Amino acid sequence: MVEQPVQVISNERDTDAYFRLVLRAPEIARATQPGQFLHLRIPPLRDALLRRPFSIFQANGETVSILYKTIGKGTDMLARMGAGEELSAIGPLGHGFTVPARGGETPLLVAGGYGMAAMYLLAERSPQKGIVFVGGRRRVDILCEAEFRKLGWDVRVATEDGSYGEKGLVTQPLLAEIQNPKSKAESARPAKQIQNPKLFACGPTPMLKAVAKIAEEHKLAAEISMDEHMCCGVGVCLTCVIPVKTASGWEYQRTCTEGPVFDSREVVWEVAK
């Protein structure tokens, strides 16, 4: 974890309200593990003081990139920043995904909207190629499909309005695959179960909750990445907490420090928002 000024290399529109920001940050790039995040101070914000957290999408040698949607004051201002401008970054932060061991689990990734970005490094570093299920409201909400295909992954798309892929929620094709495998993924022969599947998910909380339920019903392990409102990013302010089971009940744990990735069985979903 370091705090340092980082330079914008490029900041381009991806689709619709989504942008890709590439930053020169060698120290952060080298240290990044799948599922970790960056905490950015956007200098033109002035009277909006707090940093904004973003999942790290790609980390290559000297650079890290994020994929973000313009949803408010911070991201609107971020979208206006150009090459050569500087931001302050703290990162890489958080406890990320567990990369499967060689010959271990086959990952089934479940992503909602820009949740896709948080899963790319996991796909890149997993020794077993798996399937990524991606969902969004409309076609423009389906991001970086090409990058996952380039890694040799099977990509299954669902949109709520049916404008691309299957019509409906992302959990439908996931459930269909688990109940009746038709995977073309590595080492899976036709009509044969994927070897040792494990779920990994990032997206809106209702989606994560649904994935956790599927995992429980099918006795699969699932790691889920929570997207919570955050303030300090390093574990002191206790803003980003979620309810997590303990021996004697439950306690609030920090998404920025104990998370953002949690075992889905540890989360107290009845209490979580």
Next chain:
Amino acid sequence: MNLSVSIGKLTLQNPVMVASGTFGYGVEYSRLLDLNQLGAVVVKGIRLGPVRGNPTPRTAEVTSGMLNAIGLQGPGVDGFVEKYWPFLKSLRVPSIINIWGTTVEEYAEVARRFDAVGGVGALELNVSCPNIKEGGAQFGTDPKLLARVVAACRKATTLPLITKLSPNVTSVVPYALAAEAEGSDALSITNSFPAMAIDIETRRPKLANVTGGLTGPCIKPIAIKLVWDARRAVKIPIIGMGGIQSAADAIEFFLAGANAVAIGTANFYEPQTALAVIAGIQDYLQCHNITDIRELTGAVRLS
């Protein structure tokens, strides 16, 4: 140049500390800055037992500030001593433990427990947290109750006592006087201001707790005035805090009557702020040919 200041029997190498609740238990920021450069580390409020804290959302950004209603989540005395004290004890700078309770007796018991821990720099009595149903602010908005808390803690420990006052009173003076009279070695001024923000689309309060405490640069002028009011009433040291982002902000607090300052909300967005403030104070003293930080306290010119 002298930067060191005293709070009771505690001497600080410089007058810049970090405010309770904005710096965790120190260890969280230890990878981003050298804590041994600070005047002191003030840890998040601790009561006798563990505290779960409030539901989320717990914070909201507002213009030049933020609201929080964390609800003093914490590990309790035993959890703190086991998990965090070994690290804090290893620092060369003192740790000030912010303590609270729901009864006068609990405050005194927590004070007694920390007295026995050994090596604690001072205790800061939190009688001003606006975000918990029981305890906290109720003790800070009734001078008689405040006097009882301070007196009970004074009996329970020989550690320096700092009373952190609530801004949510008509005048801070009776509270400052009560704390001084009962043996408080210093005052912290100020805690957060009760406040509220509403999402106009959902029409819901931005905090699950509905209301919270306002902090950040937007409160600084009000905090300066509270320090100024208290300075004219008491002789004990005042630790000024409220929206400090720079050495200039800190120097305003000194001129209004503070003997030391604490960096709060700024830690969240610029973790290096306290170190920048220390360096900036040194520059200011040098530029103005001042050899001792203590000359600045209350040195505002009124005519």
